[in-house]
Amino acid sequence: MANEVALLSPGSHSASDVEAAAGDAQAFRAQLRGRGDLLELRVAGDGTCDIRPVADGSPSSCPAFLAGLLRLGSGPPPQISATDIIGATASGCELVIWHAPLQGKAAAQQEKPSRRLCRTPPLVLESPQLAEQAVKLLRSTCCCWGSAQRPPRLLIIVNPASGPGKAPAIYEREVRPALEAAGCHLDMHVTKAAGHATELMLQVAAGSVDAVVALGGDGTMHEALQGLLTRQDWEATRQLPLAQIPCGSGNALAASVGMWNVHTALHAIIKGQQRPLDIASVVQHERRCFSFLSVSYGLITNLDIGTEHLRWMGGNRFVVGALQQIMLKRRHTARVALLDLDPAVIGEAGLLAAAAADAVGSSSSNPNSTPRTSGAGSAASAEGLRAAASLQGPPVQHLAAFQALSQGRLPSGGWQWLPDADVALFTATNLPRLDMNFHLAPMAAPDSGCFDLIYTTPTSRMEGLKFMTDSEKGQHMSHPRVRHRRVAAMALEPQSTGTWLVVDGEVVPFKQLFMEVHPSLCNAVVAPTVR
Numbered sequence: 171m172a173n174e175v176a177l178l179s180p181g182s183h184s185a186s187d188v189e190a191a192a193g194d195a196q197a198f199r200a201q202l203r204g205r206g207d208l209l210e211l212r213v214a215g216d217g218t219c220d221i222r223p224v225a226d227g228s229p230s231s232c233p234a235f236l237a238g239l240l241r242l243g244s245g246p247p248p249q250i251s252a253t254d255i256i257g258a259t260a261s262g263c264e265l266v267i268w269h270a271p272l273q274g275k276a277a278a279q280q281e282k283p284s285r286r287l288c289r290t291p292p293l294v295l296e297s298p299q300l301a302e303q304a305v306k307l308l309r310s311t312c313c314c315w316g317s318a319q320r321p322p323r324l325l326i327i328v329n330p331a332s333g334p335g336k337a338p339a340i341y342e343r344e345v346r347p348a349l350e351a352a353g354c355h356l357d358m359h360v361t362k363a364a365g366h367a368t369e370l371m372l373q374v375a376a377g378s379v380d381a382v383v384a385l386g387g388d389g390t391m392h393e394a395l396q397g398l399l400t401r402q403d404w405e406a407t408r409q410l411p412l413a414q415i416p417c418g419s420g421n422a423l424a425a426s427v428g429m430w431n432v433h434t435a436l437h438a439i440i441k442g443q444q445r446p447l448d449i450a451s452v453v454q455h456e457r458r459c460f461s462f463l464s465v466s467y468g469l470i471t472n473l474d475i476g477t478e479h480l481r482w483m484g485g486n487r488f489v490v491g492a493l494q495q496i497m498l499k500r501r502h503t504a505r506v507a508l509l510d511l512d513p514a515v516i517g518e519a520g521l522l523a524a525a526a527a528d529a530v531g532s533s534s535s536n537p538n539s540t541p542r543t544s545g546a547g548s549a550a551s552a553e554g555l556r557a558a559a560s561l562q563g564p565p566v567q568h569l570a571a572f573q574a575l576s577q578g579r580l581p582s583g584g585w586q587w588l589p590d591a592d593v594a595l596f597t598a599t600n601l602p603r604l605d606m607n608f609h610l611a612p613m614a615a616p617d618s619g620c621f622d623l624i625y626t627t628p629t630s631r632m633e634g635l636k637f638m639t640d641s642e643k644g645q646h647m648s649h650p651r652v653r654h655r656r657v658a659a660m661a662l663e664p665q666s667t668g669t670w671l672v673v674d675g676e677v678v679p680f681k682q683l684f685m686e687v688h689p690s691l692c693n694a695v696v697a698p699t700v701r
């Protein structure tokens with residue numbers, strides 16, 4: 171196939187080839203590389219791109235496979251919708267349009283609508299200047315970063331130890347080319363060890379980035395968040411949109427905001443739609459961390475931390491871990507006090523109902539009838555909590571309540587003891603999904619103002635298996651052993667051995683823990699709502 175392409179007929183579309191055509195559309199004349207067909211590329215004001223053979227009375231001679239790629243043929247002009255276009259690149263006179271169409275059925279009919287990156291065959295424009303002009307136009311209309319007039323500057327953290335360890339390769343092969351085609355400015359760092367993502371966020375110059383993108387799992391995002399919220403200028407950096415390109419094992423953030431795979435995440439990042447993200451302060455003796463995802467005790471920590479050696483399996487390690495936990499039928503004791511987001515909704519009646527249900531189905535004692543002395547050695551001291559609360563970052567609102575709870579006293583103002591002392595699964599989560607296939611909290615939303623506490627009282631193996639299969643689609647909430655509370659703040663004192671306390675998938679000291687939710691403290695990039 172000849173690579174030399176005759177330039178388009180002189181005069182008809184020289185300097186004004188980018189013409190202000192009808193309405194606000196701009197039109198370019200182009201050819202497919204190596205072919206004589208004359209095409210018109212029309213970019214509408216909303217960024218929708220029409221490609222059609224220039225009507226000269228003769229049928230298009232595009233070979234079928236190229237016509238198929240561009241969807242050229244008879245009938246209305248083929249369109250690449252503005253929603254799908256993520257960028258464009260030029261090399262000399264050649265223009266390539268990058269787009270990410272939805273795969274399969276209409277998005278509304280799919281549980282997990284996902285996209286696949288595609289590129290048009292090279293379209294040859296009259297001059298490199300015109301190709302550059304088309305690139306600029308396509309990027310500015312389709313890469314939506316609010317009203318920013320310059321390309322977004324992305325700080326990218328690549329964790330080579332997340333999941334099956336493919337993040338660096340995925341960055342080079344998929345992520346970098348697409349983000350460059352979108353015109354983003356990339357500042358990429360590969361983490362060298364645990365904790366490096368936190369350091370990177372502490373070191374980044376104020377005002378030098380527009381968003382943080384993590385190629386890794388939830389641990390990578392958790393580390394980045396610690397850096398962002400412990401900077402002196404945390405009130406500014408907390409607003410940076412956070413995006414996860416799923417390369418880890420769980421990838422709860424990506425799964426919960428519709429970024430089902432790498433390409434879908436790239437499309438979302440380029441489109442730049444955001445949603446507020448609640449964050450919880452987790453306070454322990456002289457220590458504080460921040461959680462965007464979950465605070466867990468019992469079953470989920472066992473299946474997560476207990477399967478570290480199966481990391482090579484990617485997300486499948488959690489299935490293996492869950493089966494193991496169900497077979498072992500483990501139960502864990504904890505003393506928990508919580509402040510409901512909206513006590514009026516659940517209130518005393520809800521508490522009593524939960525206690526009554528538990529009295530029928532389990533041997534756990536109601537902590538309301540037992541003395542409140544702290545468990546040996548695990549309770550926090552008032553001074554330690556004060557020290558933790560005075561660390562850099564958003565102020566802790568419930569310090570006085572935490573101090574009272576550390577001494578075994580229930581604070582006033584809506585705090586309640588949880589009636590169930592024995593639990594199997596116990597997870598307070600900010601997000602609906604803990605991984606791509608675990609829809610633990612279907613009612614949860616990143617900006618609900620609370621963490622949704624889901625816990626189960628001890629179950630039989632059969633019930634456990636049913637819970638596991640139903641939770642894939644979020645259909646487990648009506649199970650008799652499942653409890654739900656909307657938590658604004660919580661105190662948890664672990665009283666069993668053989669399990670962990672885990673925040674966002676990371677193990678924290680096995681000591682009394684307090685958490686409170688800071689509504690909408692941060693922002694997450696989310697998959698654009700699809701019409």
Ligand SMILES: Nc1ncnc2c1ncn2[C@@H]1O[C@H](COP(=O)(O)OP(=O)(O)OP(=O)(O)O)[C@@H](O)[C@H]1O
Pocket residue numbers: 329330331332333334361362363364365366386387388389390391393417418419420421422674675676
């Ligand atoms: N270069 C490195 N070498 C070893 N560990 C690292 C390195 N960089 C980061 N880490 C650590 O890797 C851990 C795992 O990363 P991450 O949690 O993102 O992946 P994951 O556990 O597979 O996914 P998920 O948390 O979604 O289940 C993090 O806790 C982080 O501290």
